[in-house]
Amino acid sequence: MSLQGKTALVTGGARGIGLATTQRLLKEGASCVIWDRDPAAIDAAKAKLADNGEVTSDIVELAKPESVEAAAGQALDRHGHIDILVNNAGIAGVNKMLWECTPQEWRDVMDIDLYGVFLCCRAFVPGMLKAGWGRIVNVASIAGKEGNPTASHYSAAKAGVIGLTKSLGKELADTNIRVNCITPAVIETEILKQCTQAHIDYMVSKIPMGRVGQADEVAALIAWLSSDEVSFSTGAVFDISGGRATY
């Protein structure tokens, strides 16, 4: 697989799955753009990736249309084109029963985890159509297929990402743009700090392999989905759950 000559933009690229993905895409020859809202984490990520290839960055708040539009303009001015979009950024939100969530707690997760994916696709699909090639990989979750208790906002947002992927994949099926999503189970990253131990234990207990996943295992799947090797799959949902998924 070679991504030589491609520019990839990874949202939430400053840490966790996004950072591992950026590292892997650089290794495959792509230039990368990190989008994140945490400037200190961006700086640390860029220092870590300094010897791996070309990395630029923008500070973005993905839930805000004006922030996404401004950053998209900056990224396109720098690179000319974005060929690969990895919609990875997300939050877990608070673990509470649905009826205990405040409207704002519920809305925050939807705005970042689902609305942000819409905003990024909206910003970059027109350029991909013009260029005649593109790959979009959306990071959903097994929660979007199964629904995790005390995570109704997260599960609903990730189910939304799966639906968005299926729709956009069909809208673009007769182009050279492929749109797919992945549904990880528990992956060892800092997002777990947002979760209660009871919630983590519940999720891990559901994994037949009996272990959590690692960010570089997810990055490998994302890299493949970002490449020319994906030709006959679009609007599809790729499992990476240690055996938890039943469909």
Ligand SMILES: NC(=O)c1ccc[n+]([C@@H]2O[C@H](COP(=O)([O-])OP(=O)(O)OC[C@H]3O[C@@H](n4cnc5c(N)ncnc54)[C@H](O)[C@@H]3O)[C@@H](O)[C@H]2O)c1
């Ligand atoms: N780790 C897991 O167990 C797991 C499982 C399934 C799915 N996922 C999904 O994988 C993706 C990456 O998760 P991770 O585990 O690497 O998380 P993480 O918390 O380690 O990293 C997420 C990054 O996204 C950034 N981010 C969050 N909200 C943002 C916003 N509004 N604007 C800009 N940047 C923002 C954060 O600053 C952070 O750098 C998320 O969508 C998450 O829902 C994670």
